[in-house]
Amino acid sequence: MDFFNHYLKEEISTGILLMLVILMRIIVSKLVRKYAKTSQIIERRTNLVIKYIHILITILALITLILIWGVQAKDIFITLSSIATVIGVAMFAQWSILSNISSGIILFFSFPFKIGDIILIHDKDFLEEGEIEDIGAFHVTLRSKEGEVIIYPNNLFFQKGISIMKKPSINDNEFTD
Structure with a gap:
């Protein structure tokens, strides 16, 4: 007591x-x-x-x-x-994990694009275009016109130029050129 x-x-x-x-x-x-x-x-x-x-x-x-x-x-x-x-x-070798988590939080609050948007990633000689299917803690999942699934780390969205090609409308289910 x-x-x-x-x-x-x-x-x-x-x-x-x-x-x-x-x-x-x-x-x-x-x-x-x-x-x-x-x-x-x-x-x-x-x-x-x-x-x-x-x-x-x-x-x-x-x-x-x-x-x-x-x-x-x-x-x-x-x-x-x-x-x-x-x-x-x-964890020095794991810095990219922390970088991707931090980038995922920044993407959450700044939110320049959303699921369903079609984006073009300007990555040197390789342009990646796809529809955003998922935005996770570590990466963004894109689907190309050919149906290929592209996984792109969140931290690279702050290092590469991104163009939002088309915002989806209610009736859009497929890509249009």
């Missing part, structure tokens, strides 16, 4: 933090869904962005919780910098 009385301030702060985290997750989810609805973004992409934001909120809440329970900020920063260094070295 002495434990509960001794750490009453930390317990109350932890309860308030948990309520704030739940409230923030609900508010952020509603705001992102509202934005997605007005921008006509598909549900799967919306859920993916919400998941990333929830992970960020959870990480920030864990750091705050550690501070509430008396761990020194200096110790947290030393630990986090050590972990970041190890992860950075271990």
Whole structure:
């Protein structure tokens, strides 16, 4: 019983933090869904962005919780910098994965094109034209006029020129020249 009385301030702060985290997750989810609805973004992409934001909120809440329970900020920063260094070295070869995820989030909010648009990718000597079938966390799936499926990494959309050739109309099911 002495434990509960001794750490009453930390317990109350932890309860308030948990309520704030739940409230923030609900508010952020509603705001992102509202934005997605007005921008006509598909549900799967919306859920993916919400998941990333929830992970960020959870990480920030864990750091705050550690501070509430008396761990020194200096110790947290030393630990986090050590972990970041190890992860950075271990994942150096995997930078493209993080780049594609970041690009996918930027594509979600800037949304220059959507599923059903016909785009032309200016990739040096090779022009890729296709209809967008899916926009995922890591890549965009295109289908060429010949029916070929083209998978294009998200981060390359920020490195290559893109022309939106045709926005689909309600009656369009096929490409037209």
